[in-house]
Structure formats: structure tokens, C-alpha cells
Amino acid sequence: MTTTLAPSTDRASRPTGIPGPSPRGRKPRPVGGLVGSVALWAYAVGALVPLVLMVLNSFRTTADLYNKPLSMPWPPSVDSYKVAWTEGHFGDYFLNSLLVTVGAVALSTAVSTMAAYALARTRSRIFSVLESVFVSGLMLPIHLAILPVFYLLDGMRLVDSRFGLMLVYAAAGVPFSVFVLTTFFRQLPPELEEAATIDGANTWQTFVRIMVPLVRPAVATVVVFRFVPIWNDFLFPLVLLRSREKYTVPVGLTSFFGEYSTNWSALFAGLVIATVPLILLFLVATRQIVAGLTAGMSK
Amino acid sequence: MTRRSGLFFVAPALILFGIFVLYPMASALSYAFFSWQGTARGGFAGLDNFHALFTQEPFRSQLPRAFGHNLAFFAGTMVVQNTLGLGIAVLLHRRPRTRRALQTLYAMPYLVSPIVIGYLWTLLLSPTFGPVNALLRQVGLGSLAVPWLGDPGTALWVVILVSAWQWVGFPVLLYGAALGGVPEELSEAARVDGASHWQTFRSIVFPLLVPAIGTVSVLTFIFAMEAFALPYALGGSTGNHDGATDFMSLLFYRTAFENGSTNAIGVSSAMATLLFAVIFGGAVIATRVLRRTEERIAG
Numbered sequence: 001m002t003t004t005l006a007p008s009t010d011r012a013s014r015p016t017g018i019p020g021p022s023p024r025g026r027k028p029r030p031v032g033g034l035v036g037s038v039a040l041w042a043y044a045v046g047a048l049v050p051l052v053l054m055v056l057n058s059f060r061t062t063a064d065l066y067n068k069p070l071s072m073p074w075p076p077s078v079d080s081y082k083v084a085w086t087e088g089h090f091g092d093y094f095l096n097s098l099l100v101t102v103g104a105v106a107l108s109t110a111v112s113t114m115a116a117y118a119l120a121r122t123r124s125r126i127f128s129v130l131e132s133v134f135v136s137g138l139m140l141p142i143h144l145a146i147l148p149v150f151y152l153l154d155g156m157r158l159v160d161s162r163f164g165l166m167l168v169y170a171a172a173g174v175p176f177s178v179f180v181l182t183t184f185f186r187q188l189p190p191e192l193e194e195a196a197t198i199d200g201a202n203t204w205q206t207f208v209r210i211m212v213p214l215v216r217p218a219v220a221t222v223v224v225f226r227f228v229p230i231w232n233d234f235l236f237p238l239v240l241l242r243s244r245e246k247y248t249v250p251v252g253l254t255s256f257f258g259e260y261s262t263n264w265s266a267l268f269a270g271l272v273i274a275t276v277p278l279i280l281l282f283l284v285a286t287r288q289i290v291a292g293l294t295a296g297m298s299k
Numbered sequence: 300m301t302r303r304s305g306l307f308f309v310a311p312a313l314i315l316f317g318i319f320v321l322y323p324m325a326s327a328l329s330y331a332f333f334s335w336q337g338t339a340r341g342g343f344a345g346l347d348n349f350h351a352l353f354t355q356e357p358f359r360s361q362l363p364r365a366f367g368h369n370l371a372f373f374a375g376t377m378v379v380q381n382t383l384g385l386g387i388a389v390l391l392h393r394r395p396r397t398r399r400a401l402q403t404l405y406a407m408p409y410l411v412s413p414i415v416i417g418y419l420w421t422l423l424l425s426p427t428f429g430p431v432n433a434l435l436r437q438v439g440l441g442s443l444a445v446p447w448l449g450d451p452g453t454a455l456w457v458v459i460l461v462s463a464w465q466w467v468g469f470p471v472l473l474y475g476a477a478l479g480g481v482p483e484e485l486s487e488a489a490r491v492d493g494a495s496h497w498q499t500f501r502s503i504v505f506p507l508l509v510p511a512i513g514t515v516s517v518l519t520f521i522f523a524m525e526a527f528a529l530p531y532a533l534g535g536s537t538g539n540h541d542g543a544t545d546f547m548s549l550l551f552y553r554t555a556f557e558n559g560s561t562n563a564i565g566v567s568s569a570m571a572t573l574l575f576a577v578i579f580g581g582a583v584i585a586t587r588v589l590r591r592t593e594e595r596i597a598g
Contacts, residue, residue, distance in 0.1 A: 030393040031496060040390055040397070043383075044404040047468065051407060053430060054419050069433035111312040118308035121300045130309055137316065140324055141525055141578055143548070144571040147330060147555055147564060148323035151338070171319030174312050203304045232412030234528040235548075239556060250414045250528070257418055267422060271415050278410050286403055 054275075058268035065264050080269035088260060090273050092245055093252030098277075100162050100237075100248055101230045104169035109222055111170075112177030113215070117207055119178065120185035121193075131182065137175030143235050150239055160242040168236060173226045184218035185211070224285045228278060249274045328575075330568035336561050348562070348569035358554075358566065365538070365545045368455060372546070373523035375459035376466070380515060383463075384470035385508075389500070391471065392478045402475065405468030413465070417532020420461045424448055448533060451543035458533050458544050462526070470515050477511035478504070506596045513589035517582050524578045527552070547574050 030036060057065060058080055059073035084090045119131045142149075149168060150159065158164030188211070196206040212219075234250040241247055244255065256270050300308075334344040352358045387405070391398045408416065423429050424447040432444035447457050481504055489499045527548035530538065536553055538545025551574065554560075555567035 030390070032390050036390040037394070037397070040387065040394075040401055043387060044401055047405050047408055047464070050419060050423060050464075051411070053423060057422075057430075066428045069428050069430045070437065107315075111315055114308045115312035118300060118305040122302065122305040124302055124305075126302075127305060127309070130313065133321075134312070134316065137320055139579075139582070140320065141521070141575060142320060142324070143525060143527070144551075144575050145320075145323035145327040147568060147571070148326040149319070152319070152323055167315070168319050171315045174316040174320070178312065203300055207308075228410055232414070232528075234412070234414045234531070235552075250412055253414060253418060254532075264422065264425075264428060267418070271419055271422075274415050275411050278412075282407070282410055 051275075054268055054271050058265060058272045060265055062263055062265045077265070080263075080265040081273070083260075083263060083266040084256070084269040084273060088256050088266060088270060089244065089247075089252060090249070090256070090270060093247050093249045094273060096162055096246060097231060097248040097250075100166045100169065101227055103163075103166040104173065104230055105223055105226050107166070108170040108173035108177055108226060109219060112174050112222070113181055113212065113219065114207070115174075116178050116181035117185050117211055119182045121190070131178075134175050134178045138179060140175075142172050146235060146239055149236075153240060159240060160246060162241075162246055165237060165240050165248075168240070169230045169233070173230070177222045177226065180222050181215060181218050184215050188214055220285065224281060227281060231277060327568060328572055330564060331572040333565060334562055335564040338564070344565065348565040349573070351562075351566055352569055352573070358550075358570075361542060361545065361550055362547075362570070364542060365547045365550045368538075368545060369524055369526065369547050371455065372459055372462070372526055373520055375456075376463050376519050376523055377516065379460075379463035379467060380470040380519060381512065384467050384515075385474055385512075387467070387471045388474035388478060389504075391475055398475070402468070402472055405471050407468075408465045409468055411465075413462075413528040414532045416461065416465050417529045420457070421448060421533060424457065448539065451539065451541050454534060454539045454543045458530055461533065462529055465529075466522075473511055473515055474508065477508050481507045509589070509593055509596060513585065513592075516589075517585045520581050520585060521578055524574060524581070 032039070056073050059076040059078065060071075061077050061079065064071070064073075115130075115134070119127055119134075153159045153161075153164045153168070156164070158167070192210055192214070193206050196210050201209070232250065233248075237248045237251045238254075241251060244252075247255065253270055253274060257267060260266050260270075331348050332344060332346075334341040334347065352362055391401060394401075423431050426432060426444075426446040426449065431447075435441060435444040445453060447453050485503050486499045489503050494502070525548060526546050530544050530546045530549055533539070534544035536549055536557065538549050547570070551567055551570045554570060555563060558567075560566070
């Protein structure tokens with residue numbers, strides 16, 4: 001099974017410029033016609049309605065939710081957000097999640113970019129072995145190693161530490177990041193570095209000033225695509241964090257759902273708070289997300 | 300790049316990955332072959348921990364039940380992805396103007412954390428104020444307004460369907476990319492020869508989709524065997540009432556962290572090792588079957 005990096009789903013996978021000459025000179029018609037279109041939009045509604053309900057219900061009061069389960073949030077009430085953010089400690093959880101996620105993505109992308117550059121630009125045996133070691137990590141179910149990870153961090157006094165959690169996520173992101181970035185570096189012509197060397201730049205300067213700016217699109221894909229699973233991860237913080245003020249959002253949610261189980265509108269608000277960063281990310285980086293999702297696809 | 304500077308570039312990633320991924324993965328396997336007194340490792344225990352999984356309660360009865368649920372989860376997800384998911388991808392194909400927008404909409408649910416999705420659906424399906432049952436009553440289907448998650452007979456179906464709803468956009472994306480790679484001339488030629496839409500799909504397009512279907516199957520298998528956050532949010536760590544939504548990862552979590560037994564580490568590591576073998580073995584077998592199918596179609 002060979003893996004390829006498809007930079008963009010639909011456009012790149014189809015050979016461009018060859019629209020497929022039609023013998024009768026007509027465009028291929030979509031399957032299903034109008035009925036198909038209606039079905040597709042209907043399913044889109046089905047995919048989104050639960051998420052829309054989550055947002056709408058977060059702006060209603062609990063009494064309103066109980067009395068009229070199917071009405072609109074008018075006038076909108078933001079009390080639920082106040083409860084969740086301060087009393088429910090979502091302010092802390094949110095900051096912790098942001099800290100851990102951004103730190104892990106930054107660290108893992110930095111070390112992976114360096115490693116990928118070396119792997120793409122060296123031919124010796126050691127490096128091809130190292131590359132297969134990294135890439136084999138794509139298949140490792142790291143969650144099953146939670147016990148050894150716990151005792152490893154325990155030995156380093158990093159249990160119940162946001163920094164420890166961040167290191168684990170950074171390490172877990174290395175295989176995917178190295179894989180995507182190595183593919184990308186290989187596509188860059190070696191003449192670029194030769195020119196830089198002639199101009200007197202050393203390897204590090206060439207890397208930082210010439211190569212890194214050129215792989216920015218791939219770095220963006222890696223950053224976006226690693227952000228989502230780290231932000232959403234539940235098992236590692238559940239096991240590795242002990243004190244409430246260090247919880248990330250997913251673990252915070254479980255304790256919030258335990259304590260505030262009757263304040264329904266605050267529960268909806270908590271869910272929205274947990275999701276907002278991903279929606280923002282999605283709006284600014286749809287393209288990178290789509291590219292990342294098809295990155296491991298086999299041809 | 301010289302070998303020395305190459306190693307300098309690779310070193311940070313290798314150290315991080317080695318300490319926090321490779322070392323724990325390797326020791327996770329070794330943990331299972333020792334007996335443990337709390338966190339202190341005792342003598343070599345051979346296969347005793349594995350033996351305990353199949354002879355001692357509660358594992359003897361809970362392990363097969365949980366594994367059965369994982370398999371049902373896999374089967375249910377596969378059915379939805381390869382009917383609804385493939386169907387949507389085929390309908391989307393050749394609708395270049397709306398494809399991007401619809402794919403984006405279908406992708407929204409799976410960017411959201413499974414823990415958020417799980418809690419969202421417990422609220423939406425709530426028997427007291429959930430809009431789902433309120434809607435059913437409104438349209439005169441009150442008899443269907445059951446406590447979906449409270450009833451052991453429906454709870455597992457809820458987990459499977461919620462997960463399928465969340466993830467169906469993913470096969471749509473992969474199948475969409477694969478359909479884009481099918482040369483237009485082939486299906487066009489078949490249609491000129493008088494083949495219907497369905498015949499063209501079955502004999503021309505479908506065989507070319509086999510690799511993508513294989514990829515989706517392998518990824519779904521790994522995903523289904525590791526399911527943790529969604530069942531945790533929908534049914535708690537004990538898997539709802541009477542373990543109706545118990546899964547392997549939940550059982551592992553309970554054994555490792557919520558079980559007072561002195562040999563908790565040994566038994567839970569045996570469970571993790573077993574699960575790892577199932578995931579790895581399943582993925583290898585699936586890949587091999589797939590390759591054979593491809594050869595048969597090609598030959």
C-alpha cells in the first residue's frame with residue numbers, strides 16, 4: 001500500500017487539462033438529476049441540524065428548554081455562558097486547552113520540519129531507516145500505551161502537569177508531520193540550496209531562510225490537522241491530569257456535566273465553548289483540513 | 300547536506316518520538332508478561348495475565364461482550380459508510396459547483412470532539428426535554444419517543460448511529476477523491492456501448508473504487524476497535540446500564556484505573572496487548588485481502 005499526498009481532493013486527483021473528450025460532445029451529466037440535488041441538500045441539513053440546535057439551545061433558559069423544547073431562542077439569553085465560563089470554570093479549561101494545543105503543535109511542527117528536511121535531502125542508509133521508523137508511527141495506536149506513558153511521566157514528575165501532556169501530544173504528532181513535510185520537501189528542486197551555498201549560506205541559514213518559507217503550505221496543513229485531534233483528545237488528559245484547575249476542555253466537560261446536570265442551557269453553552277475554536281479554524285483553513293484528511297489516502 | 304548536519308536536524312524529533320512514543324509502546328507490550336503488586340513490578344508471569352482475561356470474573360463475561368460491541372460498531376459503521384457515504388459521493392460527483400460547499404458541510408460534525416458529540420446527543424435525546432422526542436410527539440409518533448439511551452435495547456444502536464452520523468463525511472471525501480481519479484473516457488465509452496448508469500457504475504467505476512473502499516475499511520476497523528470518547532460520553536465508563544454500551548477501551552480504562560485489584564496493571568496491559576494484536580492483525584489481513592481482490596479484478 002503506497003501512500004501519496006493529495007494536496008487538494010477534487011482538483012488535484014483529476015488530471016487537469018484533459019476534460020475527457022465526449023464522443024457526442026456533451027458534458028457528463030450528474031447522477032440523479034434534480035432528485036439527487038434535493039437529497040444532497042437534505043442530507044446537509046441533517047448533518048448540521050444537531051450542531052445548530054446546540055448553538056440555539058445555548059441561548060435559551062433552562063425553564064424555556066423544559067417548557068417549549070422546539071421553540072426559538074428569542075430573546076437570546078447569554079446567562080448560560082456566564083455560568084459555564086466562570087462558575088463552571090470553562091475559562092480555565094479553555095486557557096489550558098489553548099496552551100497545551102498550541103505548545104504541542106508548535107513543538108511538534110518545529111522538530112518535524114527539521115527532521116523532514118534532513119530526510120528529504122540525504123541519501124544514506126541510516127536516514128531511510130529513520131524515515132521508516134517515523135512513518136511506522138502512523139500505525140501505532142498510542143492510546144494503548146497510556147499506562148507506560150503514565151509511569152514514564154510519573155518518573156519525570158510530569159503527571160498532573162500541562163507541560164507533560166504537551167510533550168506527549170508533540171511526540172504523537174511527529175509521524176504525521178514528518179510524513180507530510182518530507183513529501184513536500186522532496187518536491188523542491190535542489191538547485192535552490194546549491195545557489196544559497198554558493199552565496200555563502202550555511203546549512204542552517206539555508207534551511208531557515210530559503211526552505212522553511214517554501215514549505216509554508218505544508219506547514220499550514222500540518223498545523224491545522226494536528227490542532228483538531230489534540231484539542232479534542234479525551235483519554236490522555238483524563239488519565240494524566242489530576243487537579244481541576246489544570247483540566248483541558250474535554251475533561252472539564254465531563255466534570256461540568258456531573259456537577260451541572262440540571263442546568264441544561266449551561267450544558268449546551270459548555271458544548272459550544274468546546275467547539276468554537278474548531279469552527280473558527282475551519283472557517284479560516286477549510287483547504288488545509290481537506291488536504292490533511294486525504295493525506296494518508298492510498299492510491 | 301552532510302551526514303553530521305543531517306543527524307543534527309533529525310535528533311530533536313527522534314528524541315521526542317523515541318521517549319514519548321516508541322519507548323512506551325515497547326514497554327506496553329512487556330508490562331503484560333509480568334505480575335504486578337500495585338505499581339511495583341513482580342516476577343515474570345508468562346501468559347498468566349492473558350489466562351486471567353478468559354478465566355477470571357469480571358473479565359470472563361465482560362471481555363467477550365465488550366468485544367462484540369466493538370464488532371457491531373465496526374459492522375454498523377461499515378454499512379452506513381458504504382451505502383450512504385458511497386451514495387452521496389456518487390451523487391456529488393460531476394456537480395463541480397456545489398461539491399466543495401456540500402463536502403464542507405458534511406465535514407462539520409467530525410471536526411467536533413466525540414466527547415462533545417456524545418454529550419450533545421444525550422441532551423438531544425433526553426426523555427424530559429430532548430427535542431428529538433418532542434418532535435416525535437408533535438408529529439404523532441409519540442409511541443417512538445422512548446428513552447433512547449436509558450433502554451439497553453436501543454443504547455448500542457444510538458452509539459452506532461451517532462458515530463455514523465458524525466463520520467459519514469469522511470468516506471464521502473475519500474470516495475469523492477477516488478471517483479475523481481476514474482477516467483471519464485471509460486464510463487463514457489461504456490455508455491456509448493449502451494450500458495445504463497447502474498451497469499457503468501457496477502462494471503467500470505466500482506472496481507476502480509476497491510482500493511478506496513479498502514482504505515476506508517481499514518481506517519474504520521482501527522477506529523471502531525479504539526472507540527472510547529463517544530461511548531464514554533453517551534454511557535459513562537461502565538457502559539450504560541448492564542454494560543449495554545461497554546467497549547474494549549472502556550473495559551481497559553476501568554481495569555487500569557478504576558479497579559482496586561493489585562494486579563490491575565498486568566491484566567489491563569494484557570488487554571491492551573490483545574487489542575493491539577487485533578487491530579494490527581485485522582489491518583494486515585484486510586490489506587492482504589484487498590490486494591488479492593485488486594489483482595483478481597485486474598487479472
